[in-house]
Amino acid sequence: MKIKSFKYLRKSTLFFLFIVLNVAIVVVLLIKSGSILSEHDNLRKDLEEIVRTLHLTDMVLSTDARYTRHPTQSDLFSAFQDYPGSIEHFPTGSVIAPPDFTSIGTFIKVHKFQRSATTGEHR
Amino acid sequence: MSLERHRNILDYTLQALLRRKFKNIGIIIVFTSMISILGSIIFLSYSFKREATLILNASPELIVQRVMAGRHDLIQISLMKDILEIPGVRKVEPRFWGYYYDSLIKANYTLIAANEAVLRDNRLLKGRLPDPQENNVTAIGKGVADARLLDLGDMFSLQSADGRWIEFKVIGVFESESDLLTSDLIIISTRDFKSLAKLPDGMATDLLVSVRNKVEAPTIAKKIKERFPDTRPLLRDEIIRTYDAVFGWRSGLILICFIGALTAFIILAWDKAMGLSAEEKKEIGILKAIGWETSDVLEMKFWEGLIVSLTSFLTGIILAYLHVFFLGASLFAPALKGWSIIYPSFRLAPFINPYQIATLLAITVVPYIASTIIPSWKVSITDPDELMRG
Numbered sequence: 001m002k003i004k005s006f007k008y009l010r011k012s013t014l015f016f017l018f019i020v021l022n023v024a025i026v027v028v029l030l031i032k033s034g035s036i037l038s039e040h041d042n043l044r045k046d047l048e049e050i051v052r053t054l055h056l057t058d059m060v061l062s063t064d065a066r067y068t069r070h071p072t073q074s075d076l077f078s079a080f081q082d083y084p085g086s087i088e089h090f091p092t093g094s095v096i097a098p099p100d101f102t103s104i105g106t107f108i109k110v111h112k113f114q115r116s117a118t119t120g121e122h123r
Numbered sequence: 124m125s126l127e128r129h130r131n132i133l134d135y136t137l138q139a140l141l142r143r144k145f146k147n148i149g150i151i152i153v154f155t156s157m158i159s160i161l162g163s164i165i166f167l168s169y170s171f172k173r174e175a176t177l178i179l180n181a182s183p184e185l186i187v188q189r190v191m192a193g194r195h196d197l198i199q200i201s202l203m204k205d206i207l208e209i210p211g212v213r214k215v216e217p218r219f220w221g222y223y224y225d226s227l228i229k230a231n232y233t234l235i236a237a238n239e240a241v242l243r244d245n246r247l248l249k250g251r252l253p254d255p256q257e258n259n260v261t262a263i264g265k266g267v268a269d270a271r272l273l274d275l276g277d278m279f280s281l282q283s284a285d286g287r288w289i290e291f292k293v294i295g296v297f298e299s300e301s302d303l304l305t306s307d308l309i310i311i312s313t314r315d316f317k318s319l320a321k322l323p324d325g326m327a328t329d330l331l332v333s334v335r336n337k338v339e340a341p342t343i344a345k346k347i348k349e350r351f352p353d354t355r356p357l358l359r360d361e362i363i364r365t366y367d368a369v370f371g372w373r374s375g376l377i378l379i380c381f382i383g384a385l386t387a388f389i390i391l392a393w394d395k396a397m398g399l400s401a402e403e404k405k406e407i408g409i410l411k412a413i414g415w416e417t418s419d420v421l422e423m424k425f426w427e428g429l430i431v432s433l434t435s436f437l438t439g440i441i442l443a444y445l446h447v448f449f450l451g452a453s454l455f456a457p458a459l460k461g462w463s464i465i466y467p468s469f470r471l472a473p474f475i476n477p478y479q480i481a482t483l484l485a486i487t488v489v490p491y492i493a494s495t496i497i498p499s500w501k502v503s504i505t506d507p508d509e510l511m512r513g
Contacts, residue, residue, distance in 0.1 A: 011137040012130045022437035033473035040472040046247045048181040060306040072362040
């Protein structure tokens with residue numbers, strides 16, 4: 001039997017073939033994920049053993065400063081602690097969230113600029 | 124017969140889309156890249172969070188650190204006896220760790236003293252860990268090994284606090300699969316750590332507390348804080364929560380970087396979908412004049428929305444998967460790396476949350492189809508003669 005060339009296939013057939021191909025790729029990737037995860041499950045026991053033995057607390061996501069290497073072990077103000085007057089200069093510092101201060105309920109108050117009527121001084 | 128009718132309408136729709144192929148292919152490319160970026164962010168942050176939660180579950184239950192004048196300081200080992208007296212505490216042990224700045228390659232290492240020489244048959248460690256009383260031997264992470272071109276049996280030196288150079292023989296190298304945990308580690312014996320850092324006798328970096336019942340851990344932490352006000356207890360739950368927050372923030376930040384592109388796409392889609400061009404209105408008028416029902420016109424528009432959005436969604440999701448799990452999220456790496464010299468190679472386990480994918484599908488495909496059909500419905504109920512005249 002002679003196979004029809006793609007040129008003679010209806011456009012709807014080509015569209016369905018394209019969608020089926022994409023869905024098949026997604027399914028293959030999901031199956032592949034499953035197999036990688038089951039292999040990873042075996043490795044995880046070894047990873048957990050390393051964490052337990054060496055008493056690790058953090059993942060190696062950035063090693064540029066100690067407060068980005070160990071975010072869980074640093075102080076609340078750690079982003080500014082390198083030396084007096086130092087500003088936070090590591091790019092990683094901008095992608096690590098500051099602590100949640102919402103429960104403290106502090107507000108920055110900005111007062112209207114006024115000139116004293118009697119003395120003329122700025123207040 | 125009915126199915127054939129739908130296929131005919133689909134054939135016509137595809138033909139109509141091809142007639143304006145540059146415009147439609149352009150929309151598909153932009154739509155696909157938006158979905159692949161959103162998908163990458165979802166995959167990356169979810170995998171990180173899952174990995175952190177699973178692995179760090181094995182981290183210490185409770186760590187007690189001493190704070191002096193608001194800064195982390197060394198803690199007296201003698202406190203162990205007092206902490207052990209608190210009901211519910213099973214075991215207390217000292218932990219010795221710190222940092223080492225290598226001026227040769229300008230990298231920071233994490234120094235850890237091995238308390239126990241286990242990990243004998245760990246598949247992620249080539250060689251072994253130093254024994255607690257063994258001198259001048261070390262196990263190193265893959266990042267350190269690569270940066271200093273070291274392997275098993277090689278020697279390398281570290282400068283101690285008094286300026287002396289101490290030589291170490293590499294007896295263990297962690298495999299790259301454990302990079303997310305071990306990349307910058309240098310494991311040495313407790314004795315070597317003390318002589319390298321010139322640690323005063325009777326002091327440790329912090330104390331590890333094991334509790335009998337983990338539910339009691341917060342209560343024990345509170346008691347430690349009350350009894351020793353200059354200490355800071357850190358719970359395992361807090362460690363895991365920190366990572367949850369870090370990845371939430373990171374993914375949010377990357378999302379903000381792309382918010383401009385996302386807004387541009389929404390405007391493009393909105394403009395395209397909400398106002399039909401004169402040519403499209405004329406086309407609907409002709410179709411109605413030659414006998415198409417309003418429902419046929421709406422079906423055509425439904426197919427049009429579905430073709431564009433489904434094609435973009437499927438391609439975008441596949442690209443996102445390949446980007447994160449095969450290419451190591453190379454697009455986002457600069458934002459995550461910072462100035463780190465030693466940096467782990469990303470080998471993330473492909474954790475996928477079906478709920479997040481379904482949400483992405485719902486917020487991209489459905490609104491696009493809806494915004495294609497609604498304006499067409501308004502046009503298709505107008506008199507064909509009026510539409511053709513413009």
